[in-house]
Amino acid sequence: MSTPVLELRDVSLGYRTATGWLTACEGISFSLAEGERLMLVGASGCGKSTLLGAVAGFHAPHAGQLLLDGRPVTQPGPDRMMVFQEFEQLLPWKSVADNIAYPRRLAGTPRAEGRREAETLIAQVGLTGFADAFPHTLSGGMKMRVAIARALAARPRVLLMDEPFAALDALTRRRMQDELLRLWRDFGFTLLFVTHAIEEAVALGSRILVLSPHPGRVQAVLDVPDTLEERAALEARIHRLLLPEEVALHA
């Protein structure tokens, strides 16, 4: 394994609430190699989204180290692009092409070049013909494609995804999962993906990190095997690892 793109050493995160200090997760260590697809799985409240936010630089860990290419993360940056679950993460006053070109335009790319890059990305996420459409005219799945294209346009070191497909209907979710894998084969990005759906983690990940609930601790780090039988076994194993209620919910 080469030098990790992302490395977390004993990271603990928490936030102040009305009733006092709340630890979201503690003692989290893992590293992410170039081109890897690491899934963070856990029940709601295990701090997985908080952890992703810390990697993005939105909040600082109160203990431990968070390194991107060996340098500590201190603030947000275009080298870590986040795709959220919400459909309303696009700028509604900009067209699809302008939304996608936005990070590049801010980085100083000329308008024509930004537009050309956006057109290419629009084709790659399957939205040909929608370059000049505005977000409010698109469906949830299409908005998600635009958000992914915009994140890829910034050419991030790590693509961060926070339950991006959770609000989509089952059919669209499956299609988006396939598309994400196809995009990964095209671009070879490094992916850190948060989900509470075990089957999604097994379908998309090359490695899965299982977090225990309240506060989140690393419960297991599992490689995703190739064959379908082995994957089914892995799914069952993660089900057993997580809460019994969680197992009942998925049964």
Add this chain to the structure above:
Amino acid sequence: MKRALALLPPLLTLALILGIWAAFTGPTGLPSYLLPSPSLVGAALWSGLVTEGTDWPHLAFTLTATLVGYVIGSIGAVLVGALVAESRLFERFVYPYIIAIQAMPKVALAPLILVWFGFGLASKVVLVALICFFPLLVNTITGIRGADREMIEMARSFSRSGWFVFVHVKLPAAAPAIMAGLQIGIVLALIGAVVGEFVSSDRGVGYVIGSATVNMNVAVMFAGVLELAAAGMAGSTLVRWLHRRIVFWEGRPSHPSAES
């Protein structure tokens, strides 16, 4: 054709109201110093706007006060609103007083404003600006504060400058709320101008209505009210049109069949 048909029901209502009004007034009905017949009001409007044209300078005065005050009050409200929403310090020092003044009926200040700013246009402009300032201020603050957390974080990933995030994300995100505040403001602005003219003025539609009261010339009062109603409707239609043009993305559902 469809639009013309849509106009038919409200026109029928109008015809009915005018009919009942005419039935209760005229030579056999209520005396015209209590309720003039529709034809008398029509005649007052006709002479004021067409044959004599005496209403136009008053209308111009009222509309000037309304528009100038509205523009000043609205710009001020967005600026102060942005400051309150973005600066904790400013909020702590100023916001409690803004809330207090907002709860106070500004119309009560009209006599004081007339004393300070004279009986001409200036006092009306100040009253109008003050009256449409507060609803827009509150809307601007809620709009900026309500900007989507995800969008702000996304913009922070692109650029760390607070100014950038404000101009590129928070302000456009607040645009629907600001436009809604502008829509409330335009109606209030006209009220402010008329109240100012009621209290003391030698010009304006409010002044015309006021002096007609002294002469018990109810038909002229009605004509003035109708002129103000038309001005108010024109103003709010214009702002609503601007609203739809500027905040074009608001309130329209996603295309349900767009996913292919």
